[in-house]
Each structure stands twice: as structure tokens, then as C-alpha cells.
Amino acid sequence: MKLSHTALVRAPRARVWKLITDLPTAARCVPGVAAVTPSPGGGYKGSLLVQLGPVRLVLDGDVALTATDETAGKATVRADAKDSRLGGTVRATMDLALIDKGADTELRITSDVQIAGRIGEFGQPVIQRKADQLMSQFAECLARTLA
């Protein structure tokens, strides 16, 4: 499933770059994320709680920055997580791009999300809407953090 989101963050590009490439700090802006801790491989381990109606997903997994290009303002984040109680996995590759807009920065996130197992039973509209909500809350939080 391909998802794309765009948000305007009211802060200059260099500051937004510093924040989004600091995964533990940026993760605090994702609603439902529990402690993010460094893992031996260089990435991080974390947990994301998502409530979809009556269903609670607890996604435990790894997240890492797999590519960064500060000059171009581009970074790639890879996340692999599973819900072991309900059964299901989520794999996401998120391409982040920062576009200079004077005093502001446009954040574009293009995600390729693969969902397997029972989580997929919800169907794309429900999952897409939840992703939209998470992304818009993430962008608002980034803006607040940098204000």
C-alpha cells in the first residue's frame, strides 16, 4: 500500500532535518509510541500502540534510518514490526523529503507499507485513515516541538 503525506512545518529546513533524523526524538511525536531504545545493529527498538475501533494493536519492532542525504534533504526510514498477540506484521519504507519554503519547510513522506496477517483484515480505507491521522498528528507535533 502506497501512502503519501505532506505537511508544512513552521521552522527552517536545517532544524527540521536535525529533528527528523534523530529517530528517538522524532518518535516522541508519533502518537502511541512507547520507549525507543538503541539496538545492537545501529537502529532502534520501539513499540507503537494503535487503536482501530475495538481492536488494539501493539506493534513491536525495529526502526532505522537506512539512507540520508542532507544536501538533498532526503532520508529513508525502514520499520519492521509485528503484533505477536493478534498475529500480523507491518513493514514500512518511508521516504522523507524536506523542501525549503523560506522560513518554513515542507515535509513530504512517501510510504510503502506492507501489511500481512490479521491486521490486513481491516482493509485499506481504515488503515489509510489511521495512517493519515498519525501523520498529521506527527507533523503538528514536529511543528510544536520546533516552535
Add this chain to the structure above:
Amino acid sequence: MTYDYHEPETLAEALDLLAKYGEDAHLVAGATAFTLLWRQGLLRPGHVVGLRRIASLGGITTAGAGLAVGATVTHREAERSADVRRYCPALTRTFASVATVRVRNQATLGGNLAHADPAQDPPPMLIALGAEVVAASKTGERRLPVEELFTDFFTTTLGREEIITSVRFPALAPGTRATYVKFLPQTADDYATVSVAATLRLATDGTVADVRVALGAAGPTPIRARSVENALRGAWPDAARVGEAAATVDVDIAPFDDVRGSAAYKREMARVWTARALTSLVERGA
């Protein structure tokens, strides 16, 4: 995978169980939605609290010219109730249009509302009739309009320790006409591609004195179409005006692509079926 099944006989016992087991408890009445989610493995509660033995949650009663339907009343009971038919024949037809007899014999009105599937049949009709949900908790009871119950796909404003006890329907002004239509391009027992409920009352001069319109399957929740209502209220409802008013439904809805059609197709069908519902009410005669 197992769970402990509890069958309280009073509302107070049910509320105690919710308080005791917290997030590990799941309420059911007919358990139609729960059973599907459980079999799919999406719900794994440790405790299931069945409400069907609580007498105070059942029954259909008339209150003046209004109506109260208990939360554990099944769709079939409501469909066959003389009180429901006297109150509003379109409400009877709405209950009769839900899925199949087997489902209607099991699924309850309270469960339907709590499940908050945006494609269910009764919610749009309840919204068009101005019905209210009554919810009880240990701290008391609150009433809210049905359209304020839903916040998102399968999500309501109900607190974890609240239980829907009944739905209250207000007395309808004399001359109020009502209808519920659903667009079913596939099979008769499918969920609607879009559905429209409407109530309409004409003034003595033939203008629209009051109108309420609500849609199902046209967004993440059942949606009240206030733009359509505003475009029609006080107006002379000739074909052109009804068509213009129906076209404003586009502002109110937020459909999505799925197996029943693309978002663009559902937008067009919402306009068409809103116009059909309103036209049938205007042409019906009081």
C-alpha cells in the same frame, strides 16, 4: 483461545464487571460483530460480558407520541413491532432491510450502534428521525443525539465503562414523511454502496417546514447531510430545487474506495439517491 463469559442480570452487575476487568472486557448483546472479529483473530478479550439477560435493556415502549427501544432489542423484534410501525413505517422498513432474517434475529440495536460500522442501515434513519442514544455508567446516565455518537470507523464517544441502554425517538410533528433507501448493486443482503434516510414536513403553503437527511456508507461514520437540509428548508421543493439541494451532499460526505465502488462513484450515487429519497417524500402526499 478462550475467554470467560459473564451473563449479568442487572445493569449494575454489568457495570461492575466492566470496572473490574477494564480493557480486558468486551461487551456483547447479539455478538454478531464480536463473533466475526473474534474468529478473524482481531479481538482477544479475556472476559466477554453478555447483556441479553438484563431485562431493563430489552423491550419497546411508547412514551407519549415518541418511542423507546431497548438496547438489546433485536432488529427482527423492532421490524415486527406494532409500536415501531405506528411510530414510523419507514423505521420498520429500515430494520427489515438489514442483512438477512438470521442476522436480524440475533443482532441488536445497541450492538449495532456500539459497533459503529458506517455502512449499517439503522443509524442514518435514527439520525433523520432525531433519535437519541441513552448511555449509562456508574456515574449516571447521559443522552446524546445519534449523530454525535460516532467519531470514526468503528469508533464512538462511548467511554470504556459506559453501556448503551436504549434509543429514544421523539414525537414526530404531524405530517412528517420518512424514507430509507439503499443502493445495492450486488446482492440484496449486502452492505449498501450508499444509503440515504430522510424525513420531510411541508408547511401549509407547500414549502419545506422541516427536513433531515443522513447517509450511510458515505464516509467513516454515518453522516448527517446538513448542507442538503439547509438548501431545502424554507424552499419550494420543485424538481429543480430538490436536484440542487441533493447536489450539495457532496460537501457533507467523505466516501472511500472499496469493493462497492470508487469514492467518485459513491459521490455520484450519494447525489442520485439523495435526490430520489427527497423526491419520493415530496411526491408522496401527506
